[in-house]
Amino acid sequence: MTSALTLTNVSRQFGETYAVDNVSLSIEPGQFVGVIGRSGAGKSTMLRLLNRLIDPTSGSISFGETEVTALKGKALRQWRRDCAMIFQQFNLVDRLDVLTNVLIGRLAEHSFLSSMAMQFTDEERAMAIRALDRLDLVPQALQRAGTLSGGQQQRVAIAKALVQQPRIMLADEPIASLDPANATLVMDGLKTINREDGITVLVNLHTLDTARAYCDRIIAMRQGRVFFDGTAAQLTDDVVRDIYGIEGLRDFNAAVTSTAVRSAVPA
């Protein structure tokens, strides 16, 4: 089933601050969407609203016929499985091996007792190995996660998200702490999954070059609002200046110089 993810007049306030301010947009299945904007623009809050880590103050989020904002209990847990989340800090258990970390992505499917015992089926192990293989990590399967490079750990996090069999993958600044070579591998991994599995990807990015190279659609946020929504080609220098402001553009250029992913996406 193909369903669009739709936000209608979604706002989220923290005290006096509108972190997300009256956002309406629709994301078609299979899109690779980059969310950009200055620090504090509301990018993380928007992603967290989508998988219901936090609730909107007002407005509605739907996925096809499902009213996401109304989900409770089992249906909410199912939504969180449909909507996998990847964080900048990887969120792995350092002392456990890579394979077990990936299998943790299956725990939501288990009863309380079998999840406590970390009992996985052969089929789940095969699924985890396949996910690692897609991210070129089979040789590291039995290595402790904490001994891997940052880029490898982020690819393990993607494999862990993949075994959840999600329909949407949300990535909150997944490459912000990686060097350019590792950032490229992580973005390539997300792009492959998007293309081959048709999983919708929404990724918050600090580097404009990366957004331009990988995303079908770029959404720029400014002070909680959608300031720009279009293709990389439509994102002109003037629009970029307006998104980041003169002061922000200076910071932004410094960040680009130190961490940009410059390679183009393979055809």
Ligand SMILES: Nc1ncnc2c1ncn2[C@@H]1O[C@H](COP(=O)(O)OP(=O)(O)OP(=O)(O)O)[C@@H](O)[C@H]1O
């Ligand atoms: N839990 C919270 N409590 C209070 N204020 C918050 C909370 N989360 C976010 N905010 C505020 O909401 C605004 C948007 O924050 P958000 O983290 O979504 O921005 P961002 O664009 O992701 O920034 P960054 O790129 O620095 O991660 C900021 O002003 C922030 O201080």
